[in-house]
Amino acid sequence: MTRIRATVDGVVYDDDVEPRLLLVHYLRDRLGRTGTPVGCDTSNCGACTVHLDGKAVKSCSVLAVQADGHEVTTIQGLASDGQWHPLQKAFHERHALQCGYCTPGMIMAAADLLRDNPNPDEDAIREGIEGNLCRCTGYQHIVDAIQQASGEMSGVTAR
Amino acid sequence: MSEIDPGAVALEAADQISEPDATPEVGRRRLRKEDAKLVTGQTQWTDNIQFAGMLHMAVLRSPMAHAKVTRVDVSPALQQPGVIAAYSGRDFADEQGSLPCAWPVTPDMKLPAHPPLAVDEVRYVGDAVAVVVARDRYAAADALESIEVDYEPLPAVVDMEAALADNAPLVHSDLGTNRCFTWPFTGGDDYDAVKAKADVVVTRRFVQQRLIPTAMEPRAVVVAPLPASGEFTVYSATQIPHVLKLMLAMVTAIPEQKLRVIAPDVGGGFGSKLNVYAEEVLTLLIARRLGRPIKWTESRSEGYQATIHGRDQIQDIEVAATKDGTLLGLKVELLADMGAYLQLVTPGVPLLGAFMFNAIYKMQAYSFTCHGVFTTKTPTDAYRGAGRPEATFAIERIMDELAVELGMDPMEVRRKNWITHDEFPFTTVAGLTYDSGNYEAATARAMELFGYDALRAEQAKRRESNDPVQLGIGISTFTEMCGLAPSRVLGSLSYGAGGWEAASIRMLPTGKVEVVTGSSPHGQGHVTAWSQIAADALGVPFEDVEVIHGDTRSSPMGMDTYGSRSLVVGGVAVHKACEKVIDKAKRVAAHLLEASEGDLDFNAGRFTVKGSPDAALSIQEVALATFAAHNLPEGIEPSLNSDFVMDPENFSFPHGTHLCAVEVDTETGFTTIRSYVCVDDIGKVINPTIVEGQVHGGLAQGIAQALYEEAVYDADGNLTTGSLVDYYVPTAADLPRFTTDRTETPATTNPLGVKGVGEAGTIASTPAVVNAVVDALRPFGVNDVAMPCSPQRVWQAIRSAANEGSAR
Secondary structure, rough: EEEEEEEEOEEEEEEEOOOEEEEHHHHHHHHHOOOOOOOOOOOOOOOOOOEEEEEEOOOOEEEEEHHOOOOEEOOHHOOOOEEEEEHHHHHHHOOOOOOOOHHHHHHHHHHHHHHOOOOHHHHHHHHOOOOOOOOOOOHHHHHHHHHHHHHHHHOOOOO | OOOOOHOOOOOOOOHOOOOOOOOOOOOOOOOOOOOHHHOOOOOHHHHHOOOOOEEEEEEEEEEOOEEEEEEEEEEHHHOOOOOEEEEHHHOOOOOOOOOOOOOOOOOOOOOOOOOOOOOEOOOOOEEEEEEEEEEEEEEEEEEHHHOOOEEEEOOOOHHHHHHHHOOOOOOHHHHHOOOOEEEEEEEEHEEHHHHHHHHHHHEEEEEEEEEEEOOOOOOEEEEEOOOOOOOOEEOOOOOOOOHHHHHHHHHHHHHHEEEEEEEEEEOOOOOOOOOOOOOHHHHHHHHHHOOOEEEOOHHHHHHHHHOOOOEEEEEEEEEEEEHHHHHEEEEEEEEEEEEEEOOOOHHHHHHHOOOOOOOOOOOEEEEEEEEEEEEOOOEEOOOOOOOOOHHHHHHHHHHHHHHHHHOOOOOHHHHHHHHOOOHHOOOOOOOOOEEEOOHHHHHHHHHHHHHHHHHHHHHHHHHHHOOEEEEEEEEEEEEEOOOOOHHHHHOOOOOOOOOEEEEEEEEEOOOOOOOOEEOOOOOOOOHHHHHEEEEHHHHHHHHHHEOOOOOOOOOOOHHHHOOOOHHHHHHHHEEEEEHHHHHHHHHHHHHHHHOOOHEEEOOOEEEEEEOOEEEEEEHHHHHHHHHHOOOOOOOOOOOOOOHHHHHHOOEOEEEEEEEEEEEEEEOOEEEEEEEEEEEEEOOOOOOHHHHHHHHHHHHHHHHHHOOOOOOOOOOOOOEEOOOOOOOOOOOOOOOOEEEEEEEEEOOOOOOOOOOOOOHHHHHHHHHHHHHHHHHHHHHHOOOOOOOOHHHHHHHHHHHHHHHHHOOO
């Protein structure tokens, strides 16, 4: 067992974990942060994407011990002051989700994309979320939602 | 929004009713009620569920496609840390029963025993051999490795045609054959007689590759037992909580009333969760044996072996026509791969296609035969469209081939043969009566949006200039049968249940409404759409409606969600149940208003007396008065609650015209979709935004079959595309922006005029894309490309056509 201290969605946790414990299982099974789901076992689907110190990572490919001393943000910590993040709002308004299983990871990946590139065009969005699979939407409304959020976040009228 | 303060109770509630919005809810682009929890991570997936003392099950699976199991020793696993129990098939041989197949398609169909845990023999890679139950998921997975199994290899049976050959090794030696069934069907005149009159006969073989549904949420099940009373609550990532409850009772002999099945939030299905799986039975049996809650969650790679696959057919199809392009007859011979066992509706899937090969076309004769074949592979079953995409692909592909044979434009050949809008209702050669449709209108709109003539002109230029990047145009004018299904028809096809759906309306004292539905959504937006239907029918605000589903205790009757049936059957049931509420409320209102029922009008939530505009009661006032029951008419029970069970009178027949333009780089074989236009006619629409989402997702899956996905087995029966690394599910970067539109020809067989949309995009798009790829390559002498049309396949098609050409 290894002692870790990690901040998850603003709360500091001290825990003893097996060195092999995946971050996503630490979040889900130990902390009850079940908003982040697991969609595969090969890091292809991106459903488990969270932010580690502000950068998107697939939490199935990070060990819990690697989060020691770091800050993790999940979909459950994305809203602030009771207000949804513009991406959460845009996914709702543009019907960018159906079953919603990929949504937490898709939103966290999109947030990282918009931090790197606040005004991506459609191709840049499509390439930017390549690491996140959705089986329901055909991606079109997801692209629309990310465009809308990018407009709102950079103060430009949504396209 | 009129939010009720919990402290403000019933008798004051009537004062708080907001004026109803006059805009009809049906047809409105309402944002989904489902989304708030999904975008904030407050979802309850099955794998989220935890109980005190819960144990985790892990499954040891066969690494061999076919083998005798001569020894299983689970005892080493029991020595591993955290392990509570471990079992082999022999430990459950007397109580595990056989997984159910509800569709014995012929009286002599071969139905093999299907034990949840293999006892003597394994028949596909992934067949369950033993289980471990441990205190956490890591401990369970670790302990699997210590279980000792001795296998005595038997020959794999991978290829369907080889499986049917004389002296082929048998998947089930006790059945004496690998032929599961042969199902013949004919319609109209004798095919051979009609063929004799034909000027042109076109014959093709198409292969529907095996696909893996890949719902984003892997399957999971949690069973919580209450040993004192013998009750069990089963939480499962399933599309079919009601069917599952019945089937688990039948398989395990646990009395039906002791079982409660809950489908919590379910992350997609596409048919893969329309089943009764070994792990659902095993967790239940182990929970009973140990008296403790048990959880099992599949890993993605495990699911690729253990969750059903789709498609996998070899289609020999022949059309006979006159030289002016008039179709005379159609003959289809199918081989359908069942896999190693029959799952819930495995043998019925190709039969759903039997009625769809003739599609939108008129003809004199139709002959169909399907052979179901056992192989040592993961069982197949329903995958989005289930039988209808396969049929639609074959007919739409061969219509293009017929056009080439005749030197006609492929749209012209279709137009010449389709049922015209003034011919509805039309009984097809396959015996179905299509109630309504307008293929001309959908096609005209699609051609306009697509710019068909301009693209043909560009294609001609590129052909002439030998452009290395060729343009191809693909057409698919599809229809489908959905809204499964009239119970009597299912009976005539030997299906084991009916096709009805149930709804209940609970009018609460405050005038708020609970809609209970037997449909079980997993992404389709039923909560929003059913709220819209009920809001209109009852005249209450959209926000005042709550929809309850997916729990056999709170929604006791249901046939669940698949086959684009939810709206057409379940949504209509909601509408009809609302009508019963209004009928009851009208009697109460008439009494309170001292008028005769016949003098009452009901509109937008208000009962008014004809000629006395001031005498009025809202539905909420009537609900409260009924609850109080102080002054009800003689003989009226104090409840407006109503139930309706809808058994549809016919299938519904959505249709549409899909047009695809691809650019194919003939030097690399790489295909890019340049534009995709579809105009679907799904009748009346409850929520256009939800419909667009359904169409987009369906297109993505259909395009995936055309260009990207294939489950591949090697000669030894190993699934070589056993994870998302090797099985290519398309990303956002692979797919184009779709142009979608609709025409609206209401269904005449239900009061909402709706037809269903869940499968339309998938059914229509695969042939549109492949027709486009082949069209691009016509100048090279290519007349088919096997799916998926990968760069390698396209390049090889060009090369082999060139070789054939030079050999001639």
